[in-house]
Amino acid sequence: MIASQLRSMWLVFRHLFRRNATVQYPEEKPYLAPRYRGRIVLTRDPDGEERCVACNLCAAACPPDCIALQKTEDEDGRWRPAWFRINFSRCIMCGLCEDACPTYAIQLTPDFEMCEYDRQNMVYEKEDLLISGPGKYHDYSFYRIAGKAVAGKKKGEAEQESKPVEIKSLNL
Amino acid sequence: MTVPIWITLLNIFGILAAAVLLAALLTWGERRLLGLWQDRPGPNRVGPFGLLQVVADMIKLFFKEDFVPRFADVPVFILAPAVVMATMLLSFAVLPISPTIGVIDLNIGLLFILAMSSMAVYSVILGGYASNNKYALLGGLRAAAQTVSYEVFMGLSLMGVVMLSGSFNLREIVSAQQDGWYLLPQFIGFVVFFIAGIAESHRLPFDLPEAEHELTAGFHTEYSGMKFGIFFVGEYLSVILISALITTLFLGGWLGPWLPPLVWFSLKTAFLVLLFILLRAALPRPRYDQLMQFGWKVMLPLSLLNLLVTAGALLWIG
Numbered sequence: 001m002i003a004s005q006l007r008s009m010w011l012v013f014r015h016l017f018r019r020n021a022t023v024q025y026p027e028e029k030p031y032l033a034p035r036y037r038g039r040i041v042l043t044r045d046p047d048g049e050e051r052c053v054a055c056n057l058c059a060a061a062c063p064p065d066c067i068a069l070q071k072t073e074d075e076d077g078r079w080r081p082a083w084f085r086i087n088f089s090r091c092i093m094c095g096l097c098e099d100a101c102p103t104y105a106i107q108l109t110p111d112f113e114m115c116e117y118d119r120q121n122m123v124y125e126k127e128d129l130l131i132s133g134p135g136k137y138h139d140y141s142f143y144r145i146a147g148k149a150v151a152g153k154k155k156g157e158a159e160q161e162s163k164p165v166e167i168k169s170l171n172l
Numbered sequence: 173m174t175v176p177i178w179i180t181l182l183n184i185f186g187i188l189a190a191a192v193l194l195a196a197l198l199t200w201g202e203r204r205l206l207g208l209w210q211d212r213p214g215p216n217r218v219g220p221f222g223l224l225q226v227v228a229d230m231i232k233l234f235f236k237e238d239f240v241p242r243f244a245d246v247p248v249f250i251l252a253p254a255v256v257m258a259t260m261l262l263s264f265a266v267l268p269i270s271p272t273i274g275v276i277d278l279n280i281g282l283l284f285i286l287a288m289s290s291m292a293v294y295s296v297i298l299g300g301y302a303s304n305n306k307y308a309l310l311g312g313l314r315a316a317a318q319t320v321s322y323e324v325f326m327g328l329s330l331m332g333v334v335m336l337s338g339s340f341n342l343r344e345i346v347s348a349q350q351d352g353w354y355l356l357p358q359f360i361g362f363v364v365f366f367i368a369g370i371a372e373s374h375r376l377p378f379d380l381p382e383a384e385h386e387l388t389a390g391f392h393t394e395y396s397g398m399k400f401g402i403f404f405v406g407e408y409l410s411v412i413l414i415s416a417l418i419t420t421l422f423l424g425g426w427l428g429p430w431l432p433p434l435v436w437f438s439l440k441t442a443f444l445v446l447l448f449i450l451l452r453a454a455l456p457r458p459r460y461d462q463l464m465q466f467g468w469k470v471m472l473p474l475s476l477l478n479l480l481v482t483a484g485a486l487l488w489i490g
Contacts, residue, residue, distance in 0.1 A: 005455060012209050012454035021211040 035136070036110035037095045040086055042126065043107055043135035050130065051105035051142060054081040058097035058106050066090035067097060076151030078143065084129060088114055089122035103142040107135040184265075184275050191264050195408035200225045202408075202449050209453040229401075236397040244394060245302040252299035253399045256292050256406030263288040263413050268343045270426045270433035281342040282334065285417060286327055289372055292410065293319040296374070296381055299403070300391035311390025314460060315381035318371055321467045325475040326368035332361040332482040333421050346425035353424040360478040362422045364471055369414035371467070373407060376452040380460055415444035 023030045032038070045051050054071035072082040097106050116122050134140070149155045156163040200215060200223060207214025216222040240246055266281035268274040278284055293315060300312020334340060336357065337348035355362055371378040382390030392403045419425055419440040426433030428440075458466065 009450055009454040013450055015209045015211055016205075018211055020213055022213065024213070 032110035037093045037108040038112040039109050039114055041107055041109055041131045042105055042129040043131060045141040046134055046139060050080060051103045052081050053079040053103055057100040061096040061100035064090045064092055078150050084126040087123045089119055104137045104140050183273060187264055187275055194412055195405045196226045198408040205449050206453050233398045233401040238397045241394050243304045248298050248302035252295050252302060253402040256295035257402050259288045259292040260406055260409035260413055266342060267416050268346055269437050277343055280340045282340045290323055296391045303394035305394050307387045308391050308393045311381045311387050315391060322368045322371040325364055325472045328475040328479055329361040329364035331479050332358045335482055335486055342420050346420055349424040349427060355422045360474055364475045373410035373414055375448055377455040377457045380463060411445060411448050415441045418444055
């Protein structure tokens with residue numbers, strides 16, 4: 001028993017010469033992986049249009065219910081969020097919204113430094129969330145791939161999409 | 173008296189200031205060392221190496237509300253932290269730090285220190301009682317039982333040293349170690365005294381009176397502000413005191429080659445303080461009944477045996 005006590009004292013003592021496991025935070029930043037789950041952004045497709053189609057899947061997936069948005073439709077047939085709001089004082093950075101998003105619009109970034117003196121400032125509106133680039137997926141554009149008809153793209157004109165079957169024609 | 177009065181005054185206030193200052197610095201030193209042993213830097217922000225952390229803590233404690241609970245026994249509640257501070261500082265009076273440094277040369281110095289460290293337990297018990305809180309009372313009770321049982325062989329373990337040197341005077345005990353430290357002939361006494369010292373100063377692993385996991389904070393649950401701070405300074409003072417006492421009794425006090433006596437004394441004491449902190453960092457706390465069993469069934473027979481063997485050997489040698 002005494003030997004084990006002495007041994008544990010020796011083992012603890014040896015830690016005096018080990019490197020610290022902690023980082024001197026404000027001066028020294030920890031390494032954050034590119035896919036670290038931090039502050040949420042809304043990305044744009046390669047044409048610079050908003051990717052979000054206001055499907056509400058992120059809001060439905062969100063465990064603490066911190067995402068809220070309202071859908072509108074443009075005259076060209078595209079869906080858009082009229083407003084998009086994330087309350088970061090509730091957000092738990094779980095990334096389920098990113099998983100749920102069908103258009104890669106909502107993405108998490110390696111940034112967690114979002115301190116505010118006023119709690120209300122933690123509520124980010126669409127203008128605060130939108131970034132100018134495509135985020136992690138550089139070439140993806142939902143409306144070029146999806147089958148939905150919008151202005152300038154009829155049904156069946158999307159990439160990798162075959163023409164719709166004319167069920168009333170005879171040349172089957 | 174041949175010593176001029178100003179030297180005596182310098183001794184008194186120098187030792188007083190040094191003891192309190194070192195105890196305060198130890199709050200920083202302990203946290204820093206515990207940090208390093210847990211692979212983190214510890215407090216290193218305030219001042220060079222975080223040394224001014226003590227000042228920051230002091231400012232914080234002084235500006236906190238000096239809260240006395242409505243249900244407390246007010247005079248006793250206020251007196252309790254003062255007792256531990258007073259008894260510990262009084263004990264420093266008889267410590268011979270070097271041939272020229274030391275406040276008073278009592279011929280029963282050792283008994284005086286033992287008496288003072290027994291008095292210190294009043295602080296814990298009264299604090300626990302006056303808080304009128306179940307946790308505090310349990311902590312106080314534990315402190316009482318622990319101190320009473322460890323006191324017994326704390327005194328007994330030192331009797332070997334007293335027999336060898338033939339004196340209760342701490343200066344004479346140091347001088348008697350001129351030919352060799354008592355660490356070797358009194359090794360059992362050293363171990364027993366060290367363990368009893370940990371229990372006396374309520375340090376981990378024997379900090380059952382304040383065991384955070386069971387009793388929130390034990391006897392000082394209701395204390396806040398500087399009263400809480402004084403309990404802590406008292407604890408650190410007792411760590412320094414026990415270390416200095418072990419240095420005096422077993423490690424030859426100020427004796428040592430080349431370096432001046434004060435440096436030797438400080439080095440030995442600092443080493444023992446480090447050992448105290450290392451014990452805290454490494455060892456888990458025993459259960460309360462284990463603590464009592466260990467005291468009465470292992471330590472007491474061991475110190476009695478040590479006493480018997482020392483006495484027999486002394487008689488045999490002549």
